[in-house]
Amino acid sequence: MLDNARRLLQTYFGYDSFREGQETIIKNVLNSHSSLCVMPTGGGKSLCYQIPSLMLDGTTIVISPLISLMKDQVDTLVQAGISATFINSTLTAEEVRETMEEVQNGQYRLLYIAPERLESQSFLNQLKRVQVPLIAVDEAHCISQWGHDFRPSYRAIHRLKDIFEVEPTVLALTATATPEVRADICRLLQIKEDSTVITGFARTNLTFSVVLGQDKNKFLKDFIKKNAQEVGIIYAATRKTVDQLYDLLNKAGVRTAKYHAGLPEAFRNKEQERFLTDEAQVMVATNAFGMGIDKSNVRYVIHYQLPKNMESYYQEAGRAGRDGLPSECVVLYASQDVQTQRFLIDQALDRERIPGELEKLQGMVDYCHTENCLQQFIVTYFGEPDAKECGRCANCTDEREVQDVTKEVQMVLSCVVRMGQKFGKTITAQVLTGSQNKKVVEFGFTKLSTYGILKNQSLKEVSGLMEFMISEGILLVNHGSLPTIYVSDKGKEVLLGKRQVMRKGVAVTKQIAKSDP
Ligand code: ADP
Numbered sequence: 001m002l003d004n005a006r007r008l009l010q011t012y013f014g015y016d017s018f019r020e021g022q023e024t025i026i027k028n029v030l031n032s033h034s035s036l037c038v039m040p041t042g043g044g045k046s047l048c049y050q051i052p053s054l055m056l057d058g059t060t061i062v063i064s065p066l067i068s069l070m071k072d073q074v075d076t077l078v079q080a081g082i083s084a085t086f087i088n089s090t091l092t093a094e095e096v097r098e099t100m101e102e103v104q105n106g107q108y109r110l111l112y113i114a115p116e117r118l119e120s121q122s123f124l125n126q127l128k129r130v131q132v133p134l135i136a137v138d139e140a141h142c143i144s145q146w147g148h149d150f151r152p153s154y155r156a157i158h159r160l161k162d163i164f165e166v167e168p169t170v171l172a173l174t175a176t177a178t179p180e181v182r183a184d185i186c187r188l189l190q191i192k193e194d195s196t197v198i199t200g201f202a203r204t205n206l207t208f209s210v211v212l213g214q215d216k217n218k219f220l221k222d223f224i225k226k227n228a229q230e231v232g233i234i235y236a237a238t239r240k241t242v243d244q245l246y247d248l249l250n251k252a253g254v255r256t257a258k259y260h261a262g263l264p265e266a267f268r269n270k271e272q273e274r275f276l277t278d279e280a281q282v283m284v285a286t287n288a289f290g291m292g293i294d295k296s297n298v299r300y301v302i303h304y305q306l307p308k309n310m311e312s313y314y315q316e317a318g319r320a321g322r323d324g325l326p327s328e329c330v331v332l333y334a335s336q337d338v339q340t341q342r343f344l345i346d347q348a349l350d351r352e353r354i355p356g357e358l359e360k361l362q363g364m365v366d367y368c369h370t371e372n373c374l375q376q377f378i379v380t381y382f383g384e385p386d387a388k389e390c391g392r393c394a395n396c397t398d399e400r401e402v403q404d405v406t407k408e409v410q411m412v413l414s415c416v417v418r419m420g421q422k423f424g425k426t427i428t429a430q431v432l433t434g435s436q437n438k439k440v441v442e443f444g445f446t447k448l449s450t451y452g453i454l455k456n457q458s459l460k461e462v463s464g465l466m467e468f469m470i471s472e473g474i475l476l477v478n479h480g481s482l483p484t485i486y487v488s489d490k491g492k493e494v495l496l497g498k499r500q501v502m503r504k505g506v507a508v509t510k511q512i513a514k515s516d517p
Contacts, residue, residue: 008054012080019044021199034170035195043200045173049136053109058131062112064138070112086112118156132168140172144184201379205321208329208374209394216332230299234284237305245284259285296323302330305337309360310381333368358479369471371504405503413495415450421486429462
C-alpha cells in the first residue's frame with residue numbers, strides 16, 4: 001500500500017520520500033481511521049489527503065476557508081495531472097451547477113469547497129449521490145471556539161458526514177495545536193484522540209535565544225552591525241515603537257524599512273518591496289507584516305517586545321531561514337512588555353476570551369524564563385511528544401554552572417503562603433526584599449516572618465527568581481482582573497523538602513538601562 005503511495009508521490013509530485021508524519025497519516029487514512037494531523041505551515045499537510053485521493057475510489061472532499069487560495073491549489077493539482085475542482089462563492093450559479101454535474105459523474109479525484117456551502121440543504125442533497133471516501137478538513141481549528149479563527153459554518157461538517165451511505169473517513173488538518181483546540185476538533189469530528197499525529201514543529205536550522213536585562217537598543221545596533229551582510233526582521237508590539245525604531249536605525253545608518261497597519265497602503269507596499277528586493281536590510285514591523293511573504297533569505301528575526309503568545313511567536317520567528325540555512329531568532333525580554341501585551345489583550349478582546357489569552361501570554365513569559373532547551377519548549381508547547389534538546393539554542397549552549405536554589409525557592413513559597421496566595425508577583429517580591437511600599441505596610445506584611453527574608457537581593461533579582469519558578473511550574477498564576485500567584489503541587493513538594501530545585505548561574509541582575517527608544 002505504502003509502496004504504491006510512494007510511487008504516486010514520485011509520479012505526480014516528483015518527491016522521493018515522505019516527510020516525517022506524512023506516512024503515518026496516509027496509512028491511517030487508507031485504513032479508514034479518521035485522524036487529526038497537526039503540522040506547522042509548510043510542513044506538507046496537503047499531500048496527506050492528496051495522495052490518498054488518488055488511491056481511494058470516489059471523490060475526496062476538501063473543506064477549506066481559504067477561498068482566495070482554492071483556485072491556485074486546484075490549478076496546481078490539474079497541472080500535475082490530478083483531476084480536481086472547486087466550488088465557492090466566486091463561481092456563478094451556472095458554474096456551480098455544471099461543476100456539480102461533473103462531480104456527480106465522478107469526474108474528479110478532489111473537490112474543494114468552502115464551509116459555507118455545507119449550510120445549504122440543497123447542496124448536501126446533491127452531494128448525496130457522490131461517492132465520497134474521504135473528507136479532508138483543512139484549517140480544522142476553525143471548528144473550535146478556542147481556536148484563533150472560529151468559523152460557525154465549520155460546525156456543519158458533521159451534517160455532511162451523515163448524508164452518505166458509507167460514512168467517509170475524516171482527516172482534520174491544522175497548524176494550531178493547543179490541547180483544548182485538539183480535543184475540540186476530535187470531539188466535534190468524532191476522531192479518536194489517539195489518532196492524532198503531531199510532527200515537524202522543530203526547525204533544525206533555527207537558533208533560539210532570549211535576551212534579558214540588556215539595553216535593547218544597544219543590543220539591536222550591535223547585532224545589526226555584526227550581521228551587516230544579512231537581512232532580518234524586527235518585530236515590535238506597537239506602531240509607535242515601530243516608528244521609533246525606524247528612526248533610530250535609519251539615524252544609525254542602517255537601511256531600514258517599516259510596516260504597520262497605521263501607514264498608508266502605498267507607503268506600506270513600497271516599504272515591503274524595498275525589503276523583498278534587499279534594498280532595505282532590516283524590516284521593522286508589527287505583526288501586520290509577514291502573512292504570505294515568501295522571502296527565503298531572512299537570517300534573523302528579533303522580537304524587540306514580547307509577542308502575545310507562542311503561536312504568534314513561532315509563526316513570526318519561523319520567517320527566518322526559509323531557505324534552510326542557519327538563522328537566529330531572538331526575543332528581547334523586559335517585564336514591562338508583559339504589561340503592554342496585557343493592555344493590548346484587554347483592549348482588543350471580548351471579556352470571556354481574556355483569561356484564555358492571558359494564559360497564553362503566560363506561556364510566552366515562561367518561554368523567556370525557562371532554562372531548558374528553547375526549541376524543545378516550543379515543540380512541546382505545540383504538543384509534539386518526546387522532543388529532543390536542540391543543542392544549539394542559548395540554553396543548550398549556556399555553560400554557566402547549575403546551582404541549588406532550593407532554599408531561596410522555599411523562602412519565596414513560604415512568603416506566598418503567608419500572604420494568603422491572593423497577591424501578585426510584584427508585591428510578593430516587595431515583601432521578600434523588605435520594601436516599605438505603602439501597600440506592603442497597609443496590608444501588615446511587614447509583620448510576616450518572611451518580610452525582608454531576601455533583602456540581600458534586588459527587587460529585579462527576586463522577580464526573576466519568581467518568573468523562573470512560574471516557568472518551572474512551581475508557582476502558578478491565576479489570571480483574574482489582577483494576576484495573583486499560588487503554590488502548585490510541585491511547589492508544595494519543594495516546600496516540604498521532597499524536591500530539589502536547580503538553576504543555572506545567577507539570575508540576570510543588571511538593571512535594564514533606559515531601553516525604550
Ligand atoms: P502545509 O499545507 O502543511 O502548509 P503544504 O502541503 O503546502 O504545507 O507543503 C509545503 C511544501 O512542501 C509544498 O511545496 C510541498 O510540495 C512540499 N512537500 C510536501 N511534502 C513533501 C515531501 N514529502 N518531500 C518534499 N517536499 C514536500
